[in-house]
Amino acid sequence: MIIPKTREEIELMRESALIVSKTLGMLASEVKPGVTTLYLDKLAEEFIRDHGAIPGFLGLYNFPNTLCMSPNAQVVHGIPNNNPLEEGDIISIDCGAIKNEFYGDHAYTFAVGEIDPEVEKLLQVTKESLYVGIREFKAGNRVGDVGYAIQKHCEAHGYGVVRDLVGHGLGRKMHEDPNMPNYGRRGRGKKFIEGMVVAIEPMINMGVKEIKFLRDGWTVLTKDGKPSAHFEHDVALVNGKPELLSTFKYVYEALGIESNEEDEFRQA
Numbered sequence: 001m002i003i004p005k006t007r008e009e010i011e012l013m014r015e016s017a018l019i020v021s022k023t024l025g026m027l028a029s030e031v032k033p034g035v036t037t038l039y040l041d042k043l044a045e046e047f048i049r050d051h052g053a054i055p056g057f058l059g060l061y062n063f064p065n066t067l068c069m070s071p072n073a074q075v076v077h078g079i080p081n082n083n084p085l086e087e088g089d090i091i092s093i094d095c096g097a098i099k100n101e102f103y104g105d106h107a108y109t110f111a112v113g114e115i116d117p118e119v120e121k122l123l124q125v126t127k128e129s130l131y132v133g134i135r136e137f138k139a140g141n142r143v144g145d146v147g148y149a150i151q152k153h154c155e156a157h158g159y160g161v162v163r164d165l166v167g168h169g170l171g172r173k174m175h176e177d178p179n180m181p182n183y184g185r186r187g188r189g190k191k192f193i194e195g196m197v198v199a200i201e202p203m204i205n206m207g208v209k210e211i212k213f214l215r216d217g218w219t220v221l222t223k224d225g226k227p228s229a230h231f232e233h234d235v236a237l238v239n240g241k242p243e244l245l246s247t248f249k250y251v252y253e254a255l256g257i258e259s260n261e262e263d264e265f266r267q268a
């Protein structure tokens with residue numbers, strides 16, 4: 001059952017999302033060759049607690065850390081460790097926080113130093129597909145419309161759209177109804193309703209769509225060992241239109257990137 005949120009609850013969820021956005025912004029300045037993912041994890045945990053929030057992933061389904069850190073061929077759910085990042089890596093960082101009992105859940109794939117132009121393209125197309133999907137999250141549409149749009153955008157570039165992992169409703173629980181697949185058919189699935197909040201999160205592989213799991217029971221990898229990218233925003237349906245609760249603004253400030261990509265998803 002989809003649980004719509006009141007305007008007041010949506011503003012609380014914006015606070016939760018913003019803490020995660022700021023955490024990703026802080027991490028953007030720290031991602032560089034030689035840094036370990038475990039070090040970044042500790043920074044993020046401190047940062048979230050200093051902002052009066054609780055790490056949202058730590059202990060959730062028994063996950064051991066604050067961040068999911070998934071380099072290169074890891075799709076999602078990688079566990080932070082003491083391996084240093086290397087020049088040319090990509091690292092998908094997924095972060096959650098709880099404030100006022102509501103979850104924020106938000107992810108960005110960072111380049112570590114200079115990366116291969118083909119990998120850069122994967123990141124760019126995956127992020128584009130996130131906005132292509134968000135644009136379809138509007139009154140009158142259904143879950144399948146978002147998935148269809150994301151799938152079409154990514155497959156046009158020959159990329160594999162992961163099937164086994166999906167976006168989701170968000171609220172007092174990390175995973176609420178409905179599931180939000182990154183693939184689908186137009187006009188199919190649950191109908192969107194005013195006040196609902198979802199995490200839209202394309203997980204896109206440079207090669208095949210198939211995945212496999214590491215023996216740690218968490219880490220998801222591409223089956224062919226090619227890189228994978230992951231971008232995630234939290235979005236509310238307000239006045240029949242998508243309203244972004246999270247923002248990459250802090251990441252872009254840290255990286256010196258100019259962007260107006262989020263403007264169309266902000267209501268006055």
Ligand code: MG
Pocket residue numbers: 094095105106107201232
């Ligand atoms: Mg996430």
Ligand code: MG
Pocket residue numbers: 105106167168199201232
């Ligand atoms: Mg999520």
